[in-house]
Amino acid sequence: MIFRTFLFALPFMSLSVFAGWDDVNMSPGATALGQEIFGLHMTIFWICFAIGVAVLGAMAFILFRYRKKEGVEAAKFDDSTFLEFTWTILFALILIGMSIPATITMIRAYDDTEGDINILITGHQWKWQYEYIEDEVSFFSNLSTSLDERNNLAPKGENYLLEVDEHLVIPTGARIRFLITANDVIHSWWVPDFAIKQDAIPGFVNTGWTQVNEPGIFRGQCTELCGQYHGYMPIVVEAVSPEEYKEFIIQKKEAKLQQAALTEKLWTTEELMAMGEGVYQKNCVACHQVNGEGLAPVFPALAGSDIVMNDKARQIEILMEGVQGAAMQSYAEQLTEVEIAAVITYTKRSWGNDVNGNGEIVAPKEILDYKTNKL
Amino acid sequence: MSAVIESHHDDHHHGPAKGFSRWLYTTNHKDIGSLYLWFSFIMLFVGGAMAMVIRAELFEPGSQIVSPEFYNQMVTNHGLIMVFGVIMPAFVGLANWMIPMQIGAPDMALPRLNNLSFWILPAAFGVLLSTFLMEGGAPNFGWTFYAPLSTEYAPPTVTFFIFSVHIMGASSIMGSINIITTILNMRAPGMTLMKMPLFVWSWLITAYLLIAVMPVLAGAVTMMLMDIHFGTSFFNAAGGGDPVLFQHVFWFFGHPEVYIMILPAFGIISHIIETFSRKPIFGYSSMVYAIASIALLSFVVWAHHMFTVGMPIAGELFFMYSTMLIAIPTGVKVFNWLSTMFRGSLTFETPMLFAIAFVALFTIGGLSGLMLAIAPADFQYHDTYFVVAHFHYVLVPGALFSIVAAVYYWLPKWTGYMYDEVLGKTHFWLSFISVNLTFFPMHFVGLAGMPRRIPDYAMQFADYNMIVSVGAFLFGLSQLLFLFNVLKCVYYGKSATAEVWEGAKGKGLEWTVDSPAPYHTFETSPDLTKPQTNS
Structure with a gap:
């Protein structure tokens, strides 16, 4: 009896103390699937709840009813082929009953036909890249929760750890197909409201699809352990009207053109440093740390590094190509020429590197030249 | 051995040697059983301490006491230690103690192999734990060590991890060979296979599972080693390899491994329930067939751990159906236990309390397992705290409770002294309440969307995580009471009778020898072909 009380009181006790159903159950879903x-x-x-109540209820009854009493001998029976046969058949019937709806839903979830819009999702340590295949628009989406919030130095916002700098924007009413892959280790792309969870595996392209009919913001997270910042690569999908979506794509394309123009502009040291600091905070601190000390032995220090202080060419090469066999990835696609030039300038002039090294400035043009020469 | 030889060789009859060499050189199944059990007890506190670090970090949102990197090391080593260092050695320890006594054999069939299979275990875990002191830190890729996180992107200590896993595997294989040889060759006359105690049956099947899958694990880590050091590309997509292959190989080992950690528990629980119900076990033969079918099915369900890797739909459906099938033999076992208690004469000593909690909470773990088997719903459950809740329900109030129950049940037989019943019951109630407090709310945060293996979480998971952490601290502390009770029993316990439990009459050969069981039991096999005087 006591068992039963405990087992079933526990969840309900907590239910009454804490908020609603949302906190204890699965998302009811924002899409048909x-x-x-x-x-x-x-x-x-x-079904499982009913079985659980029946079994635990029967058990509670037996424990109470057949506790040892004076003058009552235990029965001697130890077998009943009929009973055993009956409940085996009963289990089989329940399982068949469960497998039918499961199979139907499974087939629907596995619909793999092409979408109106196809988006390639690539998992990187520790950010997502979204590429709109038809529109040739591509960007990265990083966690935007501040380090101060994570370190309990600032109050945590409502969407703590579930907010990003660039939303994945999709139009309502269209069939969106996601093509999911990864660049380094295995990640997993999960948006609970869409009931999509697909592993992002290097060398494989998995698919998932959705169709959202009401505008809204949907949040999810990476669900496959992918290294130390696995808990810090959320997903935010924003469903907007088709008109707004068109606007979004146009903006993204214009921004791309503007970036090209910026590369030609003459930049002052202050401008580069200011931009570089922002880029560094967003892309580099996770590994190289705010103070540039890195995290030995996997993530090398930038403060006092000979390459950073004196070897501009090699530093550009590292940022553009990544380091084979190490966590350092190529930023050629992730950052613009201006951003790469700015962040290199920032690292060369911070943490005493300008005093101990040459403190050179890198112009965006040099990054562009590197790219052009490579072609 | 015949009675004639025994009567003339009193000078050869010796007790244990003195000092440390007794334990280092021992070939006695009881000594080795004790070594295994103490080893796993110590590892329980090591792995438990790691769980405490995890729960302290997750007590509140925000970074608390450790870095994300160290958090991953804790998660990984907590899993590895609890699986390979606690549950498995504890069951092997129980097998060592009980199998010879239950089948009327003088010792294990291969005593020197037995010594070796134990003594390489501390070496394996010494290697694993030493990585905490090395540059790059301990393994941090989860106990499932998916490639390429555990190959190309692993810390340099992964090589030590691979070596350690190899040694653990060798230990398990030697232990299983010994158990199988003992059971098949050394049963008392008249003990046919279908008269063997259920714990012996469950271990016979478990040992075959171990022999079948430990080499697969060795293969997986060897391929990792080749990828890391010798330029192969088994799991490296850039070199034409296949990261998903790793998961198939790992789970082909991993799913039978899961049952290796629960089948012996089935045997233990059957014995305890029949003793304290004062009734024979209900449906003995269906119990045996159920264990065997669970073991066979365990080879064809592995990819239900991989429903989200992008398998073809035929694969998803096959693994969904085969996994659901496991519910049938498992259900049979639960119903048989209930039927054993039905119309019995039940008393609730500590082992029985743990056994009842096992049946109740294992049922909950089984039902959440059935939910996880439903592939399309698993897209939502996969890699969330719902999974964490599920496997902790079958491993903690499941496997671990069965081990605790077994220790309370057989401790008087091993030591000759009774444990403190009041302390035992206190230990039970504290464990029972805190284990539910720890693992039940995990279902909720999992369904609400909290992924596993994250060092920090969104605000909506805060309340339940705090409850979970409080429960975990309480559960951790309660186990100190267990240690205290065992030590108190060994040093200050009251003497126990040969039969120990009122209901143990006729419930197995171990209750026919003195308490404590003599250093050498059954130098003459009991002859079961003749009618027994005590049953």
Whole structure:
């Protein structure tokens, strides 16, 4: 009896103390597939709940009813082929009952036909890259929660650890197909409201699809351990009207052209340093740390590094190509020429590197030249 | 051995040697059983301390006491130690102690191999734990060590990890060979296979599982080693390899491994329930067939750990159906336990309390397992705290409770002294409450969307994580009571009778020898073909 009370009181006690159903159950889904999977989950849950109540209830009864009493001998039976046969068949029937709706939903979830819009999602340590295949628009999406919030130095916002700098924008009413892969280790792209969880595996392209009918913001996270910042690569999808979506794509394309113009501009040291600091905070601190000391032995220090202080050519090469066999990836695609020039300038002139090294400035043009020469 | 030889060789009859060499050189199954059990007890506190670090970090949102990197090392080593250093050695220790006594054999069949299989274990874990002191830190890629995180992107200490896993595997294989040889060759006359105690049956099947899958694990880590040091590309996509292959190989080992950690528990629980129900076990033969079917099915369900890797739909459906099938033999076992208690004469000593909690909470873990088997729903559950809740329900109130129950049940037989019943019951109630407090709310945060293996989490998971952490601290502390109770029993316990439990009459050969069991039991095999006087 006591067992039963405990087992079943526990969840409900906490239910009354804490907020609503949302905190204890799966997302009901923002798409048809999400809703269907939620419905399947609830069906299976109630079947399991009923079995659990029946078994634990029977157990509680037996424990109470057949506790040792004076003058009552235990029975001697130890077998009943009929009973054993009956409940084996019963289990089989329940399982068949569960597998039918599961199979139907499974087939629907595995629809792999092409979408109206196809988006290539690439997992990187520790950020997502989104490429709109038809529109040739591509950008990275990084966690935007500040380090101060993570280190308890500032109050945590409502979407703590679930906010990014660039949302994945999709139009409502269209069939969106996601092509999911990874660049380094295995990640997993999960948006609970869409009921999509697909592993992003280097060398493989997995697919998932969704169709959102109401505008909204949907948040998710990486769900496959992918290294030390696995917990810090959220996903934010924003569904907007088709008109707004068109606007978004146009803006992205214009921004690309503007970037090209910026590369030609003459930059002052202050401008580069200011921009470089921002780029560094966003892309580099995770490994090389705010003070440029890195984290031995995997992430080398930039402060006092000979390459950073004196070897401009090699530093450009590292940023553009990455380092084979190390965590350092290529930033040629992730950052613009201006941003790369700015961040190199920033590292060469921070943490005493300008005093101990040459403190040179790198112009965006030099990065562009590197790219051109490579071609 | 015949009675004639025994009567003339009293001078050869010797007790244990003195001092440390007794333990280092021992070939006695009871000594080795004790070594295994103490080893796993110590590792329980090591792995448990890591769990405490994890729960302290997750007590509140925000960075608390350790870096994300060290957090990953804790998660990885907590898993490795609990699986390979606690549950498995504890079951092998129980097998060493009980199998010879339950089948009427004088010792294990291969005593020197037995010594070796134990003594390489501390070496393996010494190697693993030493990585904490090395440059780059301990393994940080999760106990499932998926490539390429564990190959190209691993810390340099991964090589030590691979070496350590190899040694653990060798230890398990030697232990299983010994157990199988003992069971098949050394049973008392008249003990046919279908008359063997269920714990012996469960271990016979478990040992075959170990022999079948430990080499697969060795293969997986060897391929990793080749990828890391010898330029192969088994798991490296850039070199034409396949990261998903790693997962297939790992889980082909991993799923039978999961049952290796639960089948012996089934045997233990059956014995305890029949003793304290004062009734024979219900459906003995269906219990045996159920264990065997679970073991066979465990080879064809591995990819249910991989529903999100992008398998073809036929694969998803096959692994969904095969996984659901496991519910049938498991359900049979639960119903058989209930039927054993039905119309019994139940008393609730500490081993029985743990056994009842096992049946109840294992059922909950089994039902959440059934939910996880439903592939499309698993897209939502996969790699969330719902999974963490599920496997902790089957491993902590499942496997671990069965080990604790077994220790309370057989401790008087091993030591000759009774443990303190009041302390035992206190230990049970504290463990029972805190284990639910720890693992039940994990279902909720998992369904609400909290991924596993993250060092920090979004605000909506804060309340339940705090409850989980409080439960975990309480559970951790409660186990100190267990240690205290065992030590108190060994040093200050009251003498126990040969039968120990009122209901143990006729419940196995171990209850026919003195308490404590003599250093050498059954130098003459009991003859079960003749009617027994005590049953």
